[in-house]
Structures are given as structure tokens and as C-alpha cells.
Amino acid sequence: MTAHDIARLLPAVPDLRDRLRAxxxxxxxxxxxxxxxxxxxxxAWSPGVEVATMSTGSGDEFSVVFEDGTAYIRGFAxxxxxxxxxxxxxxxxxxxxxPEPLRRWVSEPAFxxxxxxxxxxxxxxxxxxxxxxRTGDIxxxxxxxxDGANHLFRLLATPGPAAPDAFREFAEDHYGEPLDPAAVxxxxxxxxxxxxxxAALNGDVTLADLAEDxxxxxxxxxx
Numbered sequence: 001m002t003a004h005d006i007a008r009l010l011p012a013v014p015d016l017r018d019r020l021r022a023x024x025x026x027x028x029x030x031x032x033x034x035x036x037x038x039x040x041x042x043x044a045w046s047p048g049v050e051v052a053t054m055s056t057g058s059g060d061e062f063s064v065v066f067e068d069g070t071a072y073i074r075g076f077a078x079x080x081x082x083x084x085x086x087x088x089x090x091x092x093x094x095x096x097x098x099p100e101p102l103r104r105w106v107s108e109p110a111f112x113x114x115x116x117x118x119x120x121x122x123x124x125x126x127x128x129x130x131x132x133x134r135t136g137d138i139x140x141x142x143x144x145x146x147d148g149a150n151h152l153f154r155l156l157a158t159p160g161p162a163a164p165d166a167f168r169e170f171a172e173d174h175y176g177e178p179l180d181p182a183a184v185x186x187x188x189x190x191x192x193x194x195x196x197x198x199a200a201l202n203g204d205v206t207l208a209d210l211a212e213d214x215x216x217x218x219x220x221x222x223x
Contacts, residue, residue, distance in 0.1 A: 001150035002140055003075075003094075003122040006020065007133035013071045020052035020064060021217050022188045023155065023167060028195075028213035029187070029201045030175055038174065043218040050218075061119075064153050065105055072105045077148020080121040081141045085147060086130055091147070093138035095124050099192035109174070113194035122147040164188040192220040 010016060024041035030039045038054050045051040045065075052064040059078030064071060077083070082091040092115050095106050095118060102125050126133045140146045154181045160164040169191065172179055183200040187193070193214065195207055207221065214221040 001145060002136070002138070002147050003124055003135045003149040003153075006149045006153045006157050007124055007135050009159075010124070010133050010153070011156075011160065013066070015160075016064070016071065017050070017052075017066050018190055019163060019188070020158065021219060022190055024052065025193075025210075025214065025217050026167065026171065026184065026187050026201070027217045028210055028217070029198055029205055030171060030179075032209065033207060034087040038170075042218065043201075060148065060152060063111055065073075070102060071126050072102045073122075074105070074111050074118070074120050075122040075148060075152040077118045077121050077145075077151055080148040081143065082147045084120065089116050090120055091138065093136040094120060095136065096145070097134070097136045098123065098125060099127065119212040121151060122149040127157050132151065132176045181186065190220065 011019065017057075019044075020039070021041050023039040024037075027037040027039045032039070035057075038056060039052070040054075041050070041052045041179065043050045048067055050066040052066075053061065054063075055061040055203075062073065062075040064073050082094070084090045098106055106118055107116065111120070124133045124135050137145075146152055155163070155166055155170060165181065167188065168179050168181060168184045171184075180200040183197045186197050187201075193207060193210065198205055198210065200208060211221065213219075
């Protein structure tokens with residue numbers, strides 16, 4: 001699976017934004033230690049710009065930028081043969097067709113290395129008038145996941161009804177604890193947090209503990 005395949009599976013921009021906010025809130029509940037979280041969300045990343053991020057802590061990461069109804073997705077799989085460090089720069093086609101309104105994200109310092117090289121193996125975008133997600137014209141190398149898109153974006157591309165359970169399976173594996181399916185679905189639906197829901201996911205965390213994270217995510221905190 002490549003970015004082209006993921007593009008056919010991703011939800012619309014508002015739905016993707018909601019999914020990423022829910023994932024970030026769930027991780028805030030599950031992990032008071034920010035360094036242990038895969039997913040984060042900052043609705044005030046810069047004026048008018050919201051950014052969701054994922055980092056495995058071992059070199060794989062993505063960023064999703066939301067601005068004025070547009071979305072720009074940059075993913076990096078460090079073992080991909082399409083790594084800019086293996087290919088002497090971004091793989092041909094990955095970034096070439098990013099439209100002008102979104103081009104500034106290609107060279108954004110947060111998404112490039114110290115030499116200004118875009119840290120990217122997979123890129124997707126969608127503008128307000130697009131009827132689907134876009135990618136570049138790419139001649140992929142052989143392999144089942146050449147750009148790392150399946151590894152990076154699987155949870156984003158999981159069909160809606162199955163998405164909460166897909167996240168629950170990921171989180172149970174990552175954190176090593178079983179999770180209440182109903183509580184996960186509650187957060188995935190962006191229903192206001194309650195003490196009971198939080199306790200079902202992590203008995204060591206309270207609503208008050210989550211106030212700062214809920215504000216950053218833009219999540220309805222109290223129900």
C-alpha cells in the first residue's frame with residue numbers, strides 16, 4: 001500500500017481533523033507522560049493553523065496541517081527506500097505537485113532537517129475544492145509499503161465504524177493494558193469527557209489533570 005492507496009481511503013478533511021483530535025485526547029488520558037505518546041494535537045500551532053503529529057520515537061513520524069479548509073500531510077518512514085537520505089533528496093514526484101497555496105509547508109523548518117531537506121517519504125494534500133486527496137505522480141520502488149504510508153497512516157485510513165477498535169488495538173499493544181471499548185468509542189465520537197469515561201481508560205488520571213491537553217486539542221472537557 002502506498003500514499004496513492006491511502007488517498008482513496010482517508011476521510012474528508014473535517015472528519016480527519018476530528019479523528020486526530022480524538023486520538024490525541026485518548027493518548028493524553030492513557031499517558032500523562034507526553035514523551036510516551038504517539039499522537040498529539042495543537043489547535044494553536046500558529047495563528048489560524050492546527051497541526052496533528054505522530055512520532056514513534058524510533059524515527060517514524062507524520063504531521064497533518066489544517067488551515068482554511070485545507071490539509072497537508074507529510075509522513076516519514078526512516079527505513080523506507082524512498083527516504084531523502086537514501087535517495088539524495090526527496091523521492092521524485094513526492095512533493096513536485098504540491099499546489100502553491102500549500103508549498104510553504106514543504107520547506108517549513110519543523111518538517112525539514114538542519115540542511116533544509118524535507119523529511120518526507122509520503123505526502124498527501126486536499127484543498128477546499130478538491131473532491132478527494134491528492135498525491136504526486138510517483139514511480140514507486142518494489143515492496144509492499146515502499147513509502148511507509150500503510151505503516152504511518154493505517155489508523156487514519158481505517159473506515160469509520162472500525163476506527164475506534166483499530167485505535168484500541170494499537171493502544172493496547174503500545175501501552176500493554178486492555179482498554180474499555182465503549183470508553184474509546186466515546187472519545188472517538190468527541191463526546192464531552194466525564195470522570196467515568198476517564199476512569200475507565202486510566203484510573204490514575206482525573207478530568208482536572210487533562211484540562212491543559214483538552215484545551216490544546218480543542219476537546220469538550222466536561223459532560
